[in-house]
Amino acid sequence: MAAYTDAHFNNEEAARATLERVLWPEGPVCPHCGVIGHAYARKRAGVYRCAEPECRKDFTVTMKTVMERSHIPLHKWLLAFHLFTASKKGFSAHQLHRTLGITYRSAWFMAHRVREAMRAGGLDPMGGEGKIVEADETYFGDVPEAKRRKSPQRGNRPYTKGGKRGPGGKRAIVSLVERGGNVRSFHVAVADSATVASIVNENVLRETRLQTDESRLYTKVGTKFAAHETVNHSAKEYARGDVTTNTVEGFFSIFKRGMKGVYQHCGEKHLHRYLAEYDFRFNHRVALGYNDGDRAALAVKNAAGKRLTYKGRH
Numbered sequence: 001m002a003a004y005t006d007a008h009f010n011n012e013e014a015a016r017a018t019l020e021r022v023l024w025p026e027g028p029v030c031p032h033c034g035v036i037g038h039a040y041a042r043k044r045a046g047v048y049r050c051a052e053p054e055c056r057k058d059f060t061v062t063m064k065t066v067m068e069r070s071h072i073p074l075h076k077w078l079l080a081f082h083l084f085t086a087s088k089k090g091f092s093a094h095q096l097h098r099t100l101g102i103t104y105r106s107a108w109f110m111a112h113r114v115r116e117a118m119r120a121g122g123l124d125p126m127g128g129e130g131k132i133v134e135a136d137e138t139y140f141g142d143v144p145e146a147k148r149r150k151s152p153q154r155g156n157r158p159y160t161k162g163g164k165r166g167p168g169g170k171r172a173i174v175s176l177v178e179r180g181g182n183v184r185s186f187h188v189a190v191a192d193s194a195t196v197a198s199i200v201n202e203n204v205l206r207e208t209r210l211q212t213d214e215s216r217l218y219t220k221v222g223t224k225f226a227a228h229e230t231v232n233h234s235a236k237e238y239a240r241g242d243v244t245t246n247t248v249e250g251f252f253s254i255f256k257r258g259m260k261g262v263y264q265h266c267g268e269k270h271l272h273r274y275l276a277e278y279d280f281r282f283n284h285r286v287a288l289g290y291n292d293g294d295r296a297a298l299a300v301k302n303a304a305g306k307r308l309t310y311k312g313r314h
């Protein structure tokens, strides 16, 4: 999946063949009973019938994927997967609408489906013995006044960052990054110590060295790990030996620059999907040995077994 002139970005037959090759490396997979390589092609292109006697149902390569029941041709889907996974800062529904020559509405739905495909599935815990995981929180975009959660400790005024000052009316994001490895991001209602602790507990192995800034959010949960090392940002300390939160902060800055440039109007209920998109690109970055083609193929593979249930057909 490289140049836009590739056949599978322009021709429906070629696109279907590419999808079948990527999603079915060992032959057609029946989405009804799960059997692999036991189906025969029907007269209509792309339709297969399961050869299991107790199943015998028809299926296509897009069934039960984010591409199911879409009127958008497959070659446009493949191009969308390519554009979203290859562009560093992200790709907007407007750009997609213009590039693919589809309506803005279709482009918007398609963009969210591609993001859904980029969302990681079952996740193994991060870190381990001798490994470092950096944890940090950040804020992006406003929460409407009426929806802001109030803190009983603050006389029912909105929550603030770390209980001190700061963006109580912003959307909170918590990210974990394994040094030299993957990032995992969460949009949370409030980045308080209970929320942060449950995220760290559920995602990071106990043998890990946890590294954060001096925020008191991590003090208690930090005691459960092999080590909890901090840098003191308020004293302008950003690294001490191999202790730093520069990696997670670097990720936040890519996210914010991209979101500002491309997605000015991200509804809060969709923030987790944008985070999944940025996580996906970071986790398949060149430094980890991935190229654009690998990334697009992986997102397409992820598309299997995920389908957004927006009302209607698009």
Ligand SMILES: [Zn+2]
Residues within 6 Å of the ligand: 030, 031, 032, 033, 034, 035, 050, 051, 052, 055, 056, 057
């Ligand atoms: Zn079957």
